[in-house]
Every structure is written in structure tokens, then in C-alpha cells.
Amino acid sequence: MGHSERELPDLSVVIPSYNSAEWLPSTLEACATALAATSWTAEILVVDDGSTDGTADLITSMAAGFPVALRVLRQENKGRFLARWAGLQEARAEQVFLLDSRVLMGPGSLAHVEAVMTADPRKTVWNGHCVTDPEAPLVGHFWEVLTHVFWGNYLGAPQPVEFGLETFNQHPKGTGVFIAPRQLLVDACRVAWPTGDAALASDDTKLIRHIAVQIPIRLDPGFLAVYRPRGNVRDFVRHSFGRGTFLVDSFAGTSAGWNAALVGLAAAPVVGLALLAGLVAAQAWTVLGVLAAVAVLGLAAPAALAARRHCPAKGLRAYLAYVPVFAGPYWAGLLRGLAVHGHLLRSTRRNLPVRAEVAA
Template identity: 35%
Template sequence: MISPTRGDALEISSPPGTLSVVIPVYNEERWIRRCVAALADAAARAGLALDVVIVDDGSVDGTPEVLRDLSSQHDLRVVTQPNAGRLAARSTGLAAAREPWVLLLDSRVIAEPSGLAWVREQIASHPTRQVWCGHVDVDTDGNLFAAFWSGLVKIGWRRYTSAPRLVSFGAEDFDAYPKGTGCLLLPADLLREAVAGFDSLYDVPDLASDDTRLLRYVAERHRIWLSPDFAFRYFGKQGFRGFLRQSYFRGTTFVDGYLGHAGAVRRALITAVLGGVGLLALAARRPAWGATGMGVITAALATAVRRVGGTRDEVRAAAALTPVFAVVFGSGVVRGLLLAAAHAVRGARGPSPR
């Protein structure tokens, strides 16, 4: 059904009538029921049949019991594997998907009721619009940590977030628009090609940037579409420990996603690393000056969030969490740089003799 042309729009004979949905889960007993219920409602409104594959990536909470209950209530399949990370879980789900169209969906990403109907009509009316990233609204109600991430998104992708509308982007403006694999709709064969062609700066697969790198591969071949009409709501994790883990992990994946690609983001990454080293050196010699420098960074980030239309909660979160984020995210960046260097050294040495 798909013509394997490179660089041109994919050609599929019809918009999706049945949609495969791959949902990786790890310790999400609270959210997976809501995710499936919202998905089923949106699909019914769109007249879509669903082929749902949920991959339990080694959960150790009550998620397996919840999934057994869901599988008895809904026509879905559950695949269980030892914990191997989101990329591996998605690959497992993709291998089990049966339909020519697939939606990648994370368990904390909740489909809005009309989104699938709208995007199905778009594909029917405009057959070249084949790849869609969901428009994600972050739920920040009572969640300081989610508000922090939402504010950062508004700074980095202000070209879209300042005026959400129907847009598309390719490799040339890839870094300017929000994107992610938490709600991604595309032809299954294209996704399989992207997974097969996935390459990382690291030797550790579960630390690789499965969002940015995977989508960059797609954008180099086909334009990616984005609209507030294809909408989802994301419910971030709460708690300080979760924020620390997420900041550290995102620092590591950020290096993998951007270090190998020239552009403004890589320049910003290099500048931030050099600035961080300088600030640490200053703090070691003059602690008061180091504290002043961190205060300036915090004020600048909070001001930037406000200027790009951030809410009061997002500005407050930037003011409260930037010092912690800068240290922990920076530590993740250092880890990423070390992993990339180790991978490069091993690659230069060639395969080990047997």
C-alpha cells in the first residue's frame, strides 16, 4: 500500500480506517486506564477501529493487574518484556502492530475527543499530509514541576507556541517546532524504516534520544504536520525526586539529540557547557559570585518565560526550580558527553578482536 519513495510524500491508498496504537508503559497503573478510555472515545468519534498494543516494560507496581483488567474489557493486546526502556518497548509494539497506520502514544498523554476525527479528515482531504505530531497541552494545575517544563517548551518552540496553528516542518527548520513521539501518527512502514535506521551517539540504547533522533530521520524524508486541532493533554509526574530523575535523563538525551547536528541548538549546547564550566570555576573561587551568577540565570529564565506568554505558574516554577534544574540537567549533559566520547573512541578503535 505504500510506495517507498524517498524525499517525496508517501502515497497510501486511503486514510486510516483501522489504526494500530502502540503504548509503552512502565509503572503507570494510575494513568493507563484514562489513556485507553480517552483513546477509545476519540476513535469512536472518528469512526476508527483500533488495534491497540500495550507493551509493559517490566512494571513492578500494579500495572500488570490493571492491564489484565483492561484486556478483558477492551479489544487490546498486552505484551510483557523485561525493562529495556521506551525505545525498545516501542519497537516491540511496532513489531506486533497489524495496520498500515500507527499511532505512538504515551500512557500519560490523553487524547482530546475530536482530534482523531480531525486528523483523519485532513489525511483524506490532503493525502500528502501523512506524518502528524500531536499538539500537546501540558496540564500544570497544582504541579509546579509540569509548569516548569511547560515554560521551557514555550521558550524553545515559541515560533509555534506563541500562535498555535496548522504548520509543517522538515529538516531545515526541524529545531524550531515542538515535536515528540509521545503522540505521533504516521504510516507504519515509515516508522519501521526510521526505527531500523535509528542511530545514536551512545552505546546504551535506553539513554538514546528516541524522540529527537527518530523524528529527525522522518523529517529528512517527509514533512511533519502539527495543529492545535490534533490535540492531546500531557500529565507530567509530580514530586521532587521525579523532577530530578527527569532533568538528569533529559540532559543526557539532549546531547544525543543535538550534538551531532549543526545549528543553533548545538551552538547553544556548547555555549551552555562552557558557561557552566566557567560558573563552577567561579563558584569554587568566589562562592558569592557564583551564587550571583546563578541568580542572574534564574531571573533571566523566568523573564524569558514571561515574555513568551508563560502563565503565572510557569514563571513561578522557572524562578523556583531553575537553580536545581541547571545543576541536574547539566550533570546529565556531562554524562551524555562522556557517553558520546566513549562511543567515538570505541568506533575509532574498530571492533575488538575475537
């Protein structure tokens, strides 16, 4: 790009953004504060993914007086995967920090990363320890129960850990707070490249899985960030619908067990409704009562398990209040995922990456 090596920043921060103008100023200020605690030079690239809320004008107005080199890239709305890809193409640093537009970095988080990397330069891939904003509305805390169910061993008592493919599903992960070498991210994006509408493709799990095969990923509570969810039911429903679709793209074809689970989740409501209709027709009220009690206990069981794993009380309340709202959109999203990504079910392990050959 015509820049000498000494002019290149140590870190490129890539922030995909869609209609997040209200969040971006505080996100950027927190990021700048965290960067100021390091010795790194940096650039921040905000990718405006077809926003209609004045995001591009906001970033342009902030750039002149901002303490870190800041610029905006504009594209039509294509989803976060392609927004991040656009940012990676413009990033000049060898190390890239992927950051969500609604995340506040802890003031000492990047200094912690720098200290560990200085002591051991091999630790180049970092997944953020991201917690939900305690002040967020109740609906924004819904996912805390599910994360504590699946990743409670870590979340119950967070300690620095490194994981690869073997323990991939045992740890929380995401590209909302993620640091890795630029070339590794570019290669992972190419492996996980969407085959259809990029907005319906996983923008994190497949990409991170490829990286986990190549190099251990460090999950460290010292790399702390606070996620601020959108706090209304309409956005929660839309998010749940999307999560159902992304689940299929993320895990279909990775194992026979996951294939069976995805098909089973899709079929369960249909089977349940057929059984209900049959029992009502047979006037089997006692059996219906027992099944209703079992269903209620089944829905409450994740909350009980999450509570044992130190899930915050607000997360437990959010789950119990909104799981009836969540179930329908998530199932519908799962059906859409099977329609769009169902071809991945045809062969187990076809959705898994292969370790790249390293030149001697």
C-alpha cells in the same frame, strides 16, 4: 500474521508503559473516546516495559470489556525506545499512533486528523499539540518556560504548520503523541538505533528528524492532547538527569554550533566555580556581587522571554521555584551524555539523516 487484509485495523496505537498503572485506565478511556469519533478500526498495544506495579494484569483485566481491541506485550525493562520498537513489530495497521501512557487525547482530536487526511491523503505524519495538565502539581509545569523560549513562535499563537529538516528546531515535537506510517517509523528506528544502552538514547528527536527529511510533519492544535507529568521532586530530578543525557544524543554532531554549545554547557559550571574560588581568594567582593546579580538575571531571563510568548503563569512560577533544583541533575546528565555519546561530536552532521531513495 495470517490475517486477511479486511481484518487489519486502520490504526495501531502503541503505548510504552513503565509503572504507569495508575494512569493507564484514563489514558485508554480517552483514547477509546477519541477513536469512537472516527470511522477507523483500531487496536491498542500496551508494551509493559518491565513494570512492577501490575500493569500487565491491569491491561489483561480491562481487555475483555474494552471497546477497542486491547492487548499487552511484556518485556524486561529496556527503555521507551525498545518498548516502542516491540510495539511496532506487533502492530498490524499501516498507520501507527505512538501515545505516551500519561496522555489524555482530546475527544475530537483523532476525528480532526481523519478529516484532514481524508481531504489530503498525503498528510500522513502528525505531531500532537500537547499541553500540560493545568491541575498537575507545580513542579510538573517546569518545562513550560523552556518550551516557550525555544518554540514560542508556535506556542504563543498555535496554528497548523508543517515542518521539515530546515525548520526542525523551530517547532515542538515528540513521540508521546505522534502518528506516522508504520514502515516509516520502522525505518526511522533503524536509523536512530542505539549503539549502547537503549535507555540512555534519545527516543524521539533523532527518530523524528529522520522522518522530517522524508515527509513534512504536521503540527496542528486540532490534534490536541493533555500530558500529565509525574508531580514530585524526586521524579523531576530523575527526569532532568535523563534529559541532559538525551540532549547530547539528540544534537551532538548535527552542527558545529551544537557541538560547541554542548561542550560549553558541560564546561561552564567548572569554569564558573574556578572563577568564584579565585574571586573569593582575592576578596573581590564587589565583583562577586556584580557576578551574582548577573547570574540571577541570567536565570530569570528565560522566564521573562517565556512570559512575552504567553507562557502560562503556573509555568513561570514552576520555573522560578525549581530552576535551582533542575540545574545540577541536568548538568550531571549532560556529562553522562558526553561520556556515552561523545563520539558523535567528532564530525559535524554525522548525526543527521539522509533522504531515502524513492523508487520510481
